[in-house]
Amino acid sequence: MKLNFPLLALALCSAAPVLADAPEILDVAIEKQGMDWQVSVTIRHPDSGWDHYADGWEVIDAKGKRLGYRELMHPHVDEQPFTRSLRNVMVPDGMREIYVRAHCSDGSWTAEPVAVAVPF
Secondary structure, eight states, X not given: OOOOHXXXXXXXXXXXXXXXXXXXXXXXXXXXXXXXXXXXXXEEOOOOBTTBOEEEEEEEOTTOOEEEEEEOOSOOTTSOSEEEEEEEEOOOTXXXXXXXXXXXTTSOBOSSOEEEEOOO
């Protein structure tokens, strides 16, 4: 039996799982509202439907402590990029920087959190 190596390689490549793109944070805005803060995050992600979409983002401090979490309740297939806000984020007095990272329904987080200066 003679094997056709280019055809075999193509078959193996097409059978391999496709790795999904991580959510990309394009912009973060932070605004003081009374004693708390509002954080608005713009994300781009190739949402394909309920099986794969950006499903949330979080605000953390430098040590990784969660300061707030925004759950995204549905795919944004036809709305890319999109911006969502989270109110009542408690940023401790004196903290000069927060970090934001996005989550995908496949269980992955953005590789590196985005650093955001806290205005004072």
